[in-house]
Every structure is written in structure tokens, then in C-alpha cells.
Amino acid sequence: MSENSTKSQFGDEKTTNVTWVAVTNGLWKSLPVGLLSFGGVWYAHKQWSSFSRAVGPSGKIALAISPFMAAWSYFSEVGIEGALSRSLDEQAKDGLDVSRSELAFKLRAANYFYENTLSAYLGVVIPFYGMILGHELSKPRPPGWRFSHAIIHTRVLGQAAAVGSLIAVFGTREVLKRNGAPFGKADEEK
Numbered sequence: 724m725s726e727n728s729t730k731s732q733f734g735d736e737k738t739t740n741v742t743w744v745a746v747t748n749g750l751w752k753s754l755p756v757g758l759l760s761f762g763g764v765w766y767a768h769k770q771w772s773s774f775s776r777a778v779g780p781s782g783k784i785a786l787a788i789s790p791f792m793a794a795w796s797y798f799s800e801v802g803i804e805g806a807l808s809r810s811l812d813e814q815a816k817d818g819l820d821v822s823r824s825e826l827a828f829k830l831r832a833a834n835y836f837y838e839n840t841l842s843a844y845l846g847v848v849i850p851f852y853g854m855i856l857g858h859e860l861s862k863p864r865p866p867g868w869r870f871s872h873a874i875i876h877t878r879v880l881g882q883a884a885a886v887g888s889l890i891a892v893f894g895t896r897e898v899l900k901r902n903g904a905p906f907g908k909a910d911e912e913k
Contacts, residue, residue: 740806741803741806742803744802744806745799745800745802745803745806746799746802748798748799748802749794749795749796749797749798749799749800749801749802750795750799752794752798753791753794753795753797753798754791756790756791756794757788757790757791757794759790760786760787760788760789760790760791761787761788761791763787764783764786764787765787768783776869777869777870777871778869778870778871779869779871781871781874781875782870782871782874785874796841800839800841800842804838825908826906826907826908826911827911830906830910830911833899833904833906834904834905834906836895836896836899837896837899837900837904837905838905840892840893840896843892844888844889844892844893847888847891847892848884848885848888851881851884851888852877852881852884855877855880855881855884856873856874856877859873859876859877860873
């Protein structure tokens with residue numbers, strides 16, 4: 724294990740605590756978003772018959788759960804970052820060098836990618852999904868075609884985009900990890 728890894732900096736118990744705090748805080752902070760999204764889909768289903776006809780059960784579930792999952796992922800990531808930055812501030816008070824702001828741009832970018840892998844993954848996969856759905860929606864459609872049909876037709880390409888992006892992003896993260904990420908001042912001379 725490299726000396727810059729999270730477990731070597733904070734220990735297994737601290738890492739477990741940070742993860743637990745991030746998961747529970749993310750869950751509680753995203754709960755209102757989940758309630759609003761589920762309530763909004765239920766209200767739209769009851770109020771507008773066109774919504775009820777145009778979007779099938781899978782589309783309604785996806786519309787209801789997607790904002791909650793996105794909020795949970797975001798708030799969990801923010802929770803982890805906050806807990807780790809508090810720990811880094813505590814280390815800085817003890818005289819340890821934890822500053823990385825003076826690194827070269829490529830090392831700062833590599834550190835950002837390494838420490839924010841979920842954001843990097845979303846930054847890669849969301850444009851893919853948009854291109855796939857845009858392509859599907861630009862095709863001529865038969866009468867009676869619903870938006871949910873277009874979403875269903877994108878599933879194979881969407882799954883390929885998701886798996887390919889996962890392999891690319893997390894593979895890159897592993898390569899960075901093997902090369903000593905997160906990088907510090909000592910790595911700049913290499």
C-alpha cells in the first residue's frame with residue numbers, strides 16, 4: 724500500500740467511519756429529493772392522462788428514482804470530501820505537509836480524477852447517453868410510438884456505453900493508483 728493512500732493516512736477504522744458518515748448523510752440529505760421526485764411522478768400520473776399514456780411503468784420508476792440516486796451520489800461524495808478535508812486540516816495543524824496546490828496542472832488533474840472518480844464517470848457516460856438518446860429520437864417514428872419506447876431501444880447501446888465507460892474510468896484510476904496517486908510534491912520531479 725502506498726504511503727499516500729487514504730487507508731495509510733487515516734487507518735482502516737477512520738476510513739470505515741468516513742464511509743459510514745458519507746453514506747448515511749447522503750441518504751438523509753437526498754431523502755427530500757426522493758420524496759419530491761416520487762410525489763411528482765405520482766401527481767403527473769394522476770393529473771395528466773397524456774403522461775400516463777406516454778410513459779410506461781419502467782419510465783415512471785426511472786423518472787422517480789433517478790433524481791434520488793443522483794442526489795445520494797452527490798451528497799455522499801461531498802460527505803466523503805468534507806470528512807477527508809477535516810482530517811487533512813487536522814493533519815496540517817500537526818505539521819504534516821498536505822498541500823498540493825502548487826503541483827503542475829497534469830498532476831492536479833490526475834489527483835482530481837483519482838479522488839473524484841464518480842464525477843469523472845458521470846462526465847464521461849452522460850454525454851454518451853445523450854448522444855444515444857438523441858440519435859434514437861432523431862429517427863422517424865411509427866404512429867403510437869412513445870418516449871418510453873425510445874428509451875427502451877437505447878438500452879443495448881446505453882449498457883455498452885456504461886460498461887465501456889466503467890472500464891475506461893476505473894481502469895484509468897487503477898493505473899493512476901499503481902503509479903502512486905494521489906501525487907504530491909515529490910512526484911513532480913519524476
